[in-house]
Amino acid sequence: MSLKDKNILLGVAGGIAAYKVVQVARDLTVAGARVHVMMTPGATRFITPLTFQSLTRYPVHTEVWEYWTQEAQGHISLAREADLALIAPATADILARLALGLADDIITTTMLGLPPGVPVLLAPAMETHMYEHPATRQHLQTLVERGAQVIEPGYGNLASGAVGTGRMADPAQLVSAVRLAFGRMGGDLHGKRLIITAGGTQENIDPVRYIGNRSSGQMGYALAEEALARGAEVTLISGPVKLAPPFGCNFVGITSTLQLEQAVHQALENPAAKADVLIMAAAVADFRPASPSEQKIKKDGSGQAPNIELVLNPDILAGLKGRPGLGGLLKVGFAAETEDLTFNAEKKLQSKDLDLIVANDAVTSIGQPDNEVTLIERSGMITNLERSPKRVVAGAILDKVVEILAKR
Numbered sequence: 001m002s003l004k005d006k007n008i009l010l011g012v013a014g015g016i017a018a019y020k021v022v023q024v025a026r027d028l029t030v031a032g033a034r035v036h037v038m039m040t041p042g043a044t045r046f047i048t049p050l051t052f053q054s055l056t057r058y059p060v061h062t063e064v065w066e067y068w069t070q071e072a073q074g075h076i077s078l079a080r081e082a083d084l085a086l087i088a089p090a091t092a093d094i095l096a097r098l099a100l101g102l103a104d105d106i107i108t109t110t111m112l113g114l115p116p117g118v119p120v121l122l123a124p125a126m127e128t129h130m131y132e133h134p135a136t137r138q139h140l141q142t143l144v145e146r147g148a149q150v151i152e153p154g155y156g157n158l159a160s161g162a163v164g165t166g167r168m169a170d171p172a173q174l175v176s177a178v179r180l181a182f183g184r185m186g187g188d189l190h191g192k193r194l195i196i197t198a199g200g201t202q203e204n205i206d207p208v209r210y211i212g213n214r215s216s217g218q219m220g221y222a223l224a225e226e227a228l229a230r231g232a233e234v235t236l237i238s239g240p241v242k243l244a245p246p247f248g249c250n251f252v253g254i255t256s257t258l259q260l261e262q263a264v265h266q267a268l269e270n271p272a273a274k275a276d277v278l279i280m281a282a283a284v285a286d287f288r289p290a291s292p293s294e295q296k297i298k299k300d301g302s303g304q305a306p307n308i309e310l311v312l313n314p315d316i317l318a319g320l321k322g323r324p325g326l327g328g329l330l331k332v333g334f335a336a337e338t339e340d341l342t343f344n345a346e347k348k349l350q351s352k353d354l355d356l357i358v359a360n361d362a363v364t365s366i367g368q369p370d371n372e373v374t375l376i377e378r379s380g381m382i383t384n385l386e387r388s389p390k391r392v393v394a395g396a397i398l399d400k401v402v403e404i405l406a407k408r
């Protein structure tokens, strides 16, 4: 769901991670949101209000005692007009004050006045012992019981030099969490379950070598991000890539095609979460070494390279044809070709019994940040999209998915 013209309250408390929240304010603003920053006195010791004001182009609120005019009534207007509130970094102190319902600064006073139903996201950031302290745990639990969503901190280097849990989630994850929260409030895929595969597979030759491909995972991850932002529940099954799993997805890591096949079957067979859509964006290896060596293959001194016998991998999508229990599953495939793109893609659509196939040029799409694709539907309808960033392409693919789902 678009962030355009959404009123987002961004409460910044006095933790060192405040510097990362500058990026969050910037990214949300660039995405079209109106970002209204509130800061505790502690936060202003780390970052100046001017930094946020310059980036968001809205006044930054640091006091309860200001902005009472005909048009704006301080914390009352801020709370009344908010579509979502994000507290980042959420210090131990502000969590305690929010849990107790104190109203002793602009953030806590505004948060008390928030109308019911406005999503509240908390991004804790603090030293491990502070985070694990029973007081902090209890305050977080209280806030969750009242409906707040916690964007869990990660494990890693903390500002003190220590290593542990308490590191605030990355700015990109915070932005994804905001998108997800809006998606869950009426995105066009709200209530739908999507399984998306991404990245390339690796087929072992021996313990250190494999047959792989140049897939970066960008297309599948963009689809997952976009689907989450539209309110879908997403299971992302991914080969090894350098991307962080999008916030809020159910992530399954795989390496080989056989593992991918098993993971897809498991996700499809989950009785508690029947999938509505399967999008196979992973670059699957068509062949694998017949018998991978358990030891590293050495030069044997004969002057000859070893012959590696290959066997066919299963065609995962084709294998789902006629599989019981999948009635109503919308299947989307990708065809990466180097010649006769549309012809070959149409053939695949039919032979694999797909609802939609995304045809792209294998050479100019794989591993690249943007893509030029042709969408071919079961009905024969063909849509050519101009070369665009993969996030935009993902949006167009999901528009088609929504369209096809609506016709059913």
Ligand SMILES: Cc1cc2nc3c(=O)[nH]c(=O)nc-3n(C[C@H](O)[C@H](O)[C@H](O)COP(=O)(O)O)c2cc1C
Residues within 6 Å of the ligand: 012, 013, 014, 015, 016, 017, 040, 041, 042, 043, 089, 090, 091, 092, 093, 094, 125, 126, 127, 130
């Ligand atoms: C350099 C420095 C870094 C700090 N980092 C954190 C932090 O990451 N998380 C936290 O909970 N408190 C941190 N604190 C302590 C808070 O600033 C302190 O508890 C303060 O009262 C928080 O108030 P506020 O949440 O109202 O801004 C830090 C303090 C200093 C001096």
